[in-house]
Amino acid sequence: MQRIDKIITILRKNSADSSTALRYKKPFELLVATILSAQCTDERINKLTPGLFKKYKGPAAFAGANVAELEKDVRSAGFYRNKSRNIIGASQKIMKDFGGRVPENMEALLTLPGVARKTANIVLSSSFRKAEGIAVDTHVKRLSGRLSLSKANNPEKIEKDLMKIIPKKDWLDFNYLLVNHGRKICHARKPLCRECRLNHLCHSFGKMV
Numbered sequence: 001m002q003r004i005d006k007i008i009t010i011l012r013k014n015s016a017d018s019s020t021a022l023r024y025k026k027p028f029e030l031l032v033a034t035i036l037s038a039q040c041t042d043e044r045i046n047k048l049t050p051g052l053f054k055k056y057k058g059p060a061a062f063a064g065a066n067v068a069e070l071e072k073d074v075r076s077a078g079f080y081r082n083k084s085r086n087i088i089g090a091s092q093k094i095m096k097d098f099g100g101r102v103p104e105n106m107e108a109l110l111t112l113p114g115v116a117r118k119t120a121n122i123v124l125s126s127s128f129r130k131a132e133g134i135a136v137d138t139h140v141k142r143l144s145g146r147l148s149l150s151k152a153n154n155p156e157k158i159e160k161d162l163m164k165i166i167p168k169k170d171w172l173d174f175n176y177l178l179v180n181h182g183r184k185i186c187h188a189r190k191p192l193c194r195e196c197r198l199n200h201l202c203h204s205f206g207k208m209v
């Protein structure tokens, strides 16, 4: 078995969940939750979104939202000015160009304001079970470096490196496997290397302070 297959097998065995922690009922709700989750925790977003989706029931409601009011509604997510504008812009484009439905492919998703590859990958993998890439967030970035899966710093380059070595069948949940491992064991500040089931495969074992 190749090293990457061993890593994935161990991550799978030790991961209770292999989907996004963001709560949503429809693809559009996941899109909004993912836009809101930038630089914020999923827990905080999960507290915010039930009330938000009760008030704004879908893309038409967000497309016609008052910016100042939406800013107040999403203030707790941080960067609320940009996020509000992006959510309204994305909703307007979904209404105008995509018949009120979240598009189901990377190319179209990337035309929405506030949607880069990470958000598009999360929506595609979780809502539509489509793997067009691998979402690179802060956990994936950190762990890809520590596990020597990529030497790059830029998320798009890291994604390209990962897409070369991760078997396509694992693209759908690779992000979630690394996120879970990052949250539980491979913490940003003090990774629990002694407890880590990957330590015999990790080039950073013994080098982390």
Ligand code: SF4
Binding pocket: 146, 147, 185, 186, 187, 191, 192, 193, 194, 196, 197, 198, 199, 202, 203, 204, 205, 208
């Ligand atoms: S051995 Fe340490 S650095 Fe390597 S994956 Fe495990 S926790 Fe992270």
